[in-house]
Amino acid sequence: MDGDKKPWDPSQLRKYDLNLEEIPRLHYKDPKIDEYIKENKPVVITESNIVKPAVQRWSLEYLERNLGHSGHTVFVSRNHKFKYYDEKKIYNRVSNTKGVEFTPPTRKVEMRIEDFMKRVKEWKKGDERIYLQQSLTTTVGNNIVEDFVKFDWDYVNGKQTKHNWGPLTSNLLFIAMEGNQTPCHYDEQENFFAQVQGYKRCILFPPSQFECLYPYPVHHPHDRQSMVDFERPDYNKFPKFKNVKGWEAVVGPGDVLYIPIYWWHHIESLLRGGPTVTVNFWYKGGPSTLEYPLKDHQKVSITRNVEKMLLEVLQDPKEVGPLLRSMVLGRYT
Numbered sequence: 001m002d003g004d005k006k007p008w009d010p011s012q013l014r015k016y017d018l019n020l021e022e023i024p025r026l027h028y029k030d031p032k033i034d035e036y037i038k039e040n041k042p043v044v045i046t047e048s049n050i051v052k053p054a055v056q057r058w059s060l061e062y063l064e065r066n067l068g069h070s071g072h073t074v075f076v077s078r079n080h081k082f083k084y085y086d087e088k089k090i091y092n093r094v095s096n097t098k099g100v101e102f103t104p105p106t107r108k109v110e111m112r113i114e115d116f117m118k119r120v121k122e123w124k125k126g127d128e129r130i131y132l133q134q135s136l137t138t139t140v141g142n143n144i145v146e147d148f149v150k151f152d153w154d155y156v157n158g159k160q161t162k163h164n165w166g167p168l169t170s171n172l173l174f175i176a177m178e179g180n181q182t183p184c185h186y187d188e189q190e191n192f193f194a195q196v197q198g199y200k201r202c203i204l205f206p207p208s209q210f211e212c213l214y215p216y217p218v219h220h221p222h223d224r225q226s227m228v229d230f231e232r233p234d235y236n237k238f239p240k241f242k243n244v245k246g247w248e249a250v251v252g253p254g255d256v257l258y259i260p261i262y263w264w265h266h267i268e269s270l271l272r273g274g275p276t277v278t279v280n281f282w283y284k285g286g287p288s289t290l291e292y293p294l295k296d297h298q299k300v301s302i303t304r305n306v307e308k309m310l311l312e313v314l315q316d317p318k319e320v321g322p323l324l325r326s327m328v329l330g331r332y333t
């Protein structure tokens with residue numbers, strides 16, 4: 001009896017020196033889900049129909065036939081990490097804070113879906129990896145549109161309304177190769193992360209652990225990303241990373257992970273698990289009325305505004321650190 005046959009094995013997870021707890025998994029009809037969302041805590045929503053048509057139909061073959069013949073946005077990396085960067089920030093002066101030019105860790109290309117799928121199938125160790133990441137609202141085939149309109153919009157719209165989220169800004173489609181990794185970062189949006197094919201491991205940290213995850217300066221192209229390399233953490237540069245405490249979930253087809261706004265997340269497609277397909281639902285956050293005590297993510301937002309203002313007036317990013325140090329050391333410490 002293979003009742004104990006699990007869809008994945010711990011050997012498919014990369015090894016990190018992290019203190020992790022499991023994210024709760026709740027049936028989509030469970031009212032406790034709303035308590036988690038209200039408290040900005042992650043939860044895996046199971047057995048829902050949120051992206052059911054996609055789970056049933058979006059095989060790689062189906063996507064190849066129906067995704068549409070315009071070029072799709074594909075990131076290319078020489079290793080398994082796909083560290084996002086904001087192109088618009090590459091040329092402002094802070095990216096070479098130490099005077100060194102910013103070298104993008106990945107490059108973005110337009111690829112036809114047939115070529116993407118061919119490269120995924122023929123990939124060999126040592127080859128560059130690729131990761132398709134594109135908005136679903138652009139031109140996609142009619143069948144995909146039909147499946148998309150059959151998502152359980154009543155359910156997600158209901159949560160959006162109940163929790164006073166802002167508007168849905170986008171649904172991104174992600175097609176990853178097994179082993180691809182999106183390093184730890186946060187987004188300024190609420191997120192229903194809907195897993196369609198394959199298994200992804202998600203490691204999350206609350207915004208309160210800002211001091212342990214060392215985000216890049218706000219005007220750096222890697223704004224919102226952690227500077228810590230989880231596979232080789234530099235504890236001298238990032239000593240507080242030792243105290244970090246995360247939450248983990250491996251999501252499979254049909255699972256929807258609620259990633260609260262400003263929560264850090266590291267995502268990896270399981271080793272030897274084949275390609276993965278994900279659709280996310282990004283919503284603007286709700287109205288941020290300053291009610292006290294402030295929420296942790298509101299404090300992160302305040303630090304972002306301070307950094308932006310200081311850079312605006314000081315112009316030279318090399319002056320921001322010294323000014324902040326002179327303000328704080330010996331006075332607020």
Ligand SMILES: O=C(O)C(=O)C[C@H](CCCc1ccccc1)C(=O)O
Nearest residue numbers: 084174181182187191193267278280
């Ligand atoms: O849904 C999310 O928020 C994720 O992080 C999903 C993640 C890919 C995100 C790539 C990216 C990172 C930053 C800005 C824009 C795009 C994955 O699943 O690998």
Ligand SMILES: [Zn+2]
Nearest residue numbers: 185186187265
């Ligand atoms: Zn993200």
